[in-house]
Amino acid sequence: MMREERRARFGPSLMPGGNPAAWPHLKDIFQKIAAKSNGEPCCDWVGNAGSGHFVKMVHNGIEYGDMQLIAEAYHLLSKGVELNHDQMAEVLDDWNKGELESFLIEITANILKYRDEKGEPIVPKIRDSAGQKGTGKWTCFAALEYGLPVTLIGEAVFARCLSALKDERVLASKKLPRPQISPDSVIADKREFIKQISKALYASKIVSYAQGFMLLAEASKQLKWDLNFGAIALMWRGGCIIRSRFLGEIKRAFDNNKNLSNLLLDDFFTKAISEAQDSWRVVIGAAVRLGIPVPAFSSALAFYDGYTSEVVPANLLQAQRDYFGAHTYELLAQPGQWVHTNWTGTGGRVTSNAYNA
Incomplete structure (x- = not known):
């Protein structure tokens, strides 16, 4: 079950698994209390044994990836484009009206608008050391166990680990050299660069979900769960942290082809990646030149380049x-x-x- 403050009023996303004989007795109850998306309950039978727990774990891993990607976009908008918090909030509000529409984009815009009792943005005052409960790590453990390159979630977990080294980072920032280059010399057109960041974010998000569903598919295969990936995407459309417009396209992709081996091979996502690819590379190149860390963006692109290479140096x-x-x-x-x-x-x-x- 997805936990979130507002779900007490609007219902959670539920991912039940276990003994299938129990489902007919619980179905009506669970689906009535679950969140709804376009009138459909965000709850369906997942599969045998611990499949429901596993799907929930991967959901949380994807959540780690989504949050890290948005954090990197924020860093680029702040240090690269040099926007203030009101301007960044306006950008995210705009993104939330298009293909990036999601709960996390919505609340990030709200967070950036928030002012403390002094009337000042609160985010810069928060200690930049991220906590974690462990589900991201568990997703990475499972990926290693099944031998799957769930690289973006891995980088999202490690980014939190690196953030926790606050005192060391402060020392290193004073002792070790960093790029001495002006953002204006790297980013010629800031309005265009903001659009490119949104495309890089979208492409990276596609890769993250593709990797997450690869892990679900392998676990389903090895443990004979016969997971319904379209139904899982629907379960995540409401009542959970990663709910977004994007998940509707994932549901459609798996409904059209139950045996789809990778989301990247679906026509919709192939076209989306194709349209975003140049911007993706521009943004990562600019981040490298400016010394802005984008581990999730860059790991997503590295995965894409490796996945689309007929020959790699293995x-x-x-x-x-x-x-x-x-x-x-x-x-x-x-x-x-x-x-x-x-x-x-x-x-x-x-x-x-x-x-x-």
């Missing part, structure tokens, strides 16, 4: 592993056949094949 990794550890490798011309090269002329034919994590 062939060199395999050669290195074989050189120092005789771990063997496959040849492109002979898949499934593992060979070893005696790289030094003294290693012989002994190979290491005891385990493969």
Whole structure:
């Protein structure tokens, strides 16, 4: 169940799992108290055993990613475009009228508008050390266990870990060199750059959800849960932190193709990424030049570039592993056949094949 203050009045998102024999007895109760999206309850049967808990965990991992992406957009608007808090709030209000419409964008705009008893923005006064309850970490643990590159959520978790090193960061900021370059020399057209940030945010968000659903798919496959990904997207349309317009497109994608292997391969998301890609690269390039950390934006783009590369340098990794550890490798011309090269002329034919994590 999703917890959120206002859900006590409007209903939560519910993700029930366990013994399927129990669902007919609970369905009416759960769906009546659940949040509604376009009249449909944000609650449906998830699957056997701990599937409901797992789906809720991945939801929270995606939430970590969404929050980090918005934080990075805020950092770019503040330090790159040099907007004040009222101006940033106006930008996010505008974003919330389009493809980025979501609960988190809405509340971020409200947060930026808020003033304390002195009439001053409160965000700059908050200690920049983020807490975490653990569900983001658990999502990363699961991704490692299943061998899936859920990189954006991982970077979101590590960004919080880095934020916690407040005292060290203060010291490092005074001792270590940083880029000495004016934002005006990097960002020629600030209005255009704001649009590019929104596109980079949207593209990165697509990658984050694609990775989250990859993890759900692998767990479903290995544990025989037979998860309904379209229904899960509907459950997240209301009563939860990541509720957004975006989830309607995810539901449509999986309703159209139950066996969709990756959201990026759906026509809608392929087109969206194509339209955002140039802006995505411009924004990350500018952030690097200005020394503005964007680990979630950049990890999303790195995943995209790797996922769309027919050949990656893992062939060199395999050669290195074989050189120092005789771990063997496959040849492109002979898949499934593992060979070893005696790289030094003294290693012989002994190979290491005891385990493969």
